[in-house]
Amino acid sequence: MTRHTIVLVEDELLTLRELETTIDWTQLGLQVVGTASDGISGEALIKSLEPDIVITDIRLPGQDGLSMLAQCPVNHAIILSGHSDFSYMQQAIRLGVFDYLLKPVDNNDLHQSLEKLLNHIKEEEVDVEKLTKGKMIEEGLELPQSVGNYIVDAAIEFIRTSYAKQIGLQETAEYLNISESHLCRLFKEYTQINFLQYISAWRINKAIELMGNPSLSIQAIALNCGFPNPGYFAKIFKKFMGISPSKYRNERNYSNESSMD
Amino acid sequence: MSAFRMKNRILKGTLYYRLMSYFLIVMLIPLLMLTLTNFSAGNRTIGRNLVEQGELAIDRAAIRLKTIIESYRHKAYVISTDETVIAELAANAPEASSSRSKAIYETLFSVMRGDTYLASATVVSSSGQVRYSTHLFPKRYDIRYNQNDFNPFFNLSRTASETASVITTENRYSTETNASVFLNIYRKVRDSTGLEIGYVAVDVFYETLFNINDRLVFSDLILIDTSNYLANSLINSDLHGDFSKFPALKSLHAPFDQRSIVENTTIISLAPIANTSFVIAGITDITPYRQSVEHFFIILVIIVLLGTVIAGFLSYFFTKTIEKPVNTLAKTMRKVESGDLSVHIEESSIAEFAQLDRTFNAMIGQIVNLIKLTREEEEKVREAERKALHSQMNPHFLFNTLNTVKALASLHGEEQILTITTKLGKLLREIIDNRNTEQTLENSLDLVANYLAIQKIRYGDKLTATIDMDKHLAHMNIPRLIIQPLVENAIIHGLEPKIGQWTLHIGAHVVGQQVIISIQDNGIGITDIDIPEHLEDLAYTEHVGIYNIYRRLQLRYGDQAKLTIATQPGEGTTVTIILPIAAEENV
Incomplete structure (x- = not known):
């Protein structure tokens, strides 16, 4: 079975490690193909790997997570942020971000969100198949x-x-x-x-x-x-x-x- | 609400029936008065008028008839005493010379003086040999063939006075000119020695009566001969005979003096004719008057019925016109009662109600302004609190730190720390970060669950907490931070001072049209203060927290929300919030 690829971008190393290790990616049918801890290297990584999903913080060194997403050919993203500012959320919606989770992140919430996203991707693939068949x-x-x-x-x-x-x-x-x-x-x-x-x-x-x-x-x-x-x-x-x-x-x-x- | 509807129905009832009775009174009083006048005074007046009219007319008719009879009796007398006539009858010669007979005719016609179309005069000798008449000689007077009883003059011998005339109605016949005879006047003719030599008959025709019933007062005029109880209609010449032929006379009996008899359908006016045995009776038919009275009564009944229906309709429409603005006002007031202040009444087209509506709108405007002011004040206080918190510590730092702690706990497998940090993070977000004034019941109870999860870690098995919510209430909106502070109160004031097991139950259920949220603990109960009957009185005590919750519920739902506290020292406390389920529609 082909796994969907995922890239994590988070500047706090403890949180990044926690995400990498405590979420059961394999069980979800996902594969973490790369991680980055700032906006610039994150952009480069996403452009080279073209992952299916990106999970990112908003406040990042170099450039923020929202600008990074805008530069990249990313279809699906989930944002993890300590900020609940309205303007951030609005921008995220405009970029077609799938979900916006607030820190401290409840791992159950993240798990549920990922499952929903995967369902959504599956539906999309059916559509594309229909159109290109x-x-x-x-x-x-x-x-x-x-x-x-x-x-x-x-x-x-x-x-x-x-x-x-x-x-x-x-x-x-x-x-x-x-x-x-x-x-x-x-x-x-x-x-x-x-x-x-x-x-x-x-x-x-x-x-x-x-x-x-x-x-x-x-x-x-x-x-x-x-x-x-x-x-x-x-x-x-x-x-x-x-x-x-x-x-x-x-x-x-x-x-x-x-x-x- | 149902009590209000009932009141409304009673109001409708009284208004409708009152109006209806007013209309009926206004309509019926003049009608009743008119009826009374007509039926009592009016009816009698008509009767009396008819009797008087009849009496006058019958007097006139009697006088006229008497005049006629007198004039022809006189003519009979003149003929009977005429020398020429006496001489001719005394001669009793069957073949009279033309000169004598000419003299007789001259006498007859001069006495009748052109009245021959009104009456005939006949002269006959007692042997019947000599016969003269102004008309064709009537066969009945030809006494050569009519003996005794068949002789019309036979009765003359029985009259009281030998010289008086006999007036009778017994010998009716029609002349050759088709004139009908209704009255005969007979006289004996005697010669100078007093010997009875012949008779004179003057037969009076109906034509003499042509204007006897002037002004057509009577439906019939009847000439009654009281000597033999025979009656003759003076109007219909074919109608004559005994009383049985005249329905109007059936119950008539002596005496026949001047009087009026009022019967069911007729008034009989009687007048005797002087010096005769005749009485004249005028019949007035009162059926047309009766009928006109009956018509009047029927019309009256129709008017009353019609009027009642119209009064009913008028009352109904009038009630409707009043009912509409009243109902609108009542409905709007109910909305206000249930907390919806965004109402505005369209002004009624009735000036008085329009004024009421304007006043009501103005009042609502003032209330809205007051509430706005209060809310703004509250908002300012909250904003100030948040700013104070921000100036002391950046919340992002707090949340990021919690996230780091959570990551550490997760990496080290510290499940409890992981739970506490996650739940605490959510709890703080909800309290500090949320700007909405309302949230779903589900979210509210999630928050309580987060809070209880932390407390559960703190107190372990000592605390048993359950949350129970009717599933379909999940999306009902309620003001935020209503339940959590009460739960916190229960733990801090009710359970923490208590030795032994703590149980806490939070329930949200639908009962009828209400949602009942209860927070029940088995703590020590509230002992340090008395719970006032009106929670308003908590405002200036140290229990301002529960007062604030009460106030917010009041602002949101009005009197439809209730907050009650039931406590038993040593047994526990139950705080109950009752919210209207329908209030959701007004949001």
């Missing part, structure tokens, strides 16, 4: 465009016109004037796909289109498709297409050339 790499992802529900159709229309901007669930729900949870539920019901997965897949499709233009850099493509940074784009791209954006581009150019022969 049996597709040739060149075709991009097949997405339902019209499902017969006017709210869902309006949401898809909104994605179609605004995917290049930094829109997410919150912005779409606001635009449609309904609650986020309602939109989420409706969207899943009619398209069988999670809203966030759908918008990511749409952006990947647009990115694949733009890759045909050799004058555009991977970074430019990422920004033009509404991804906040190239790292995140690469991570999502790999999740859906199985290979990194640059590799994909090289292979396609090669096959195009060979077909010209």
